[in-house]
Amino acid sequence: AQTVTQSQPEMSVQEAETVTLSCTYDTSESNYYLFWYKQPPSRQMILVIRQEAYKQQNATENRFSVNFQKAAKSFSLKISDSQLGDTAMYFCAFMKTSGTYKYIFGTGTRLKVLA
Amino acid sequence: DVKVTQSSRYLVKRTGEKVFLECVQDMDHENMFWYRQDPGLGLRLIYFSYDVKMKEKGDIPEGYSVSREKKERFSLILESASTNQTSMYLCASSFLAGYTYEQYFGPGTRLTVT
Numbered sequence: 001a002q003t004v005t006q007s008q009p010e011m012s013v014q015e016a017e018t019v020t021l022s023c024t025y026d027t028s029e030s031n032y033y034l035f036w037y038k039q040p041p042s043r044q045m046i047l048v049i050r051q052e053a054y055k056q057q058n059a060t061e062n063r064f065s066v067n068f069q070k071a072a073k074s075f076s077l078k079i080s081d082s083q084l085g086d087t088a089m090y091f092c093a094f095m096k097t098s099g100t101y102k103y104i105f106g107t108g109t110r111l112k113v114l115a
Numbered sequence: 116d117v118k119v120t121q122s123s124r125y126l127v128k129r130t131g132e133k134v135f136l137e138c139v140q141d142m143d144h145e146n147m148f149w150y151r152q153d154p155g156l157g158l159r160l161i162y163f164s165y166d167v168k169m170k171e172k173g174d175i176p177e178g179y180s181v182s183r184e185k186k187e188r189f190s191l192i193l194e195s196a197s198t199n200q201t202s203m204y205l206c207a208s209s210f211l212a213g214y215t216y217e218q219y220f221g222p223g224t225r226l227t228v229t
Contacts, residue, residue: 004157044119102160105150107156
């Protein structure tokens, strides 16, 4: 069975600084997707970034980028130039591409950006 | 923009009551999901559906059932609510296949069972 581990329950970062959120996963699948979702306080969860396992190049979306280490089964999220609006709960998620499209979520990291 | 709506943001029910949580999506998505979110436990899948009248159990289906009579609507039913079902419930939807596999989430229903 697949598992997703986020070892940092809470983190804080100064505005304009860079922060990295950790995620590790365990799977025997060779083909899968990894995601980071953001849940702002009292707002809907939205997708931040997605990585396909067969792609070696790390995904980037503006100030958000990932460090995908397939052999180490690690998928960290880097937020550059942190903004107050980045304050949120961040969830790492895994989805295998065979069978049903079920996600496995981590327990989340609560990030607070300080002014 | 994809919109996933849930019938209530906050709900308070008594132990033993039958509870209905409704979810509607407007993007013609085949897949729909119900999760519960608890502090320190992340999101756990209760049930999902990949087509009308089709359903599959997730990781924690005990005490819950679901109904999907129309493609756009997916209901979660607590047959006899208990205090350990106090939680945040999130609905999500996605296309059956496609390179994005992105799930779109509703705003959540915070259910309190007293």
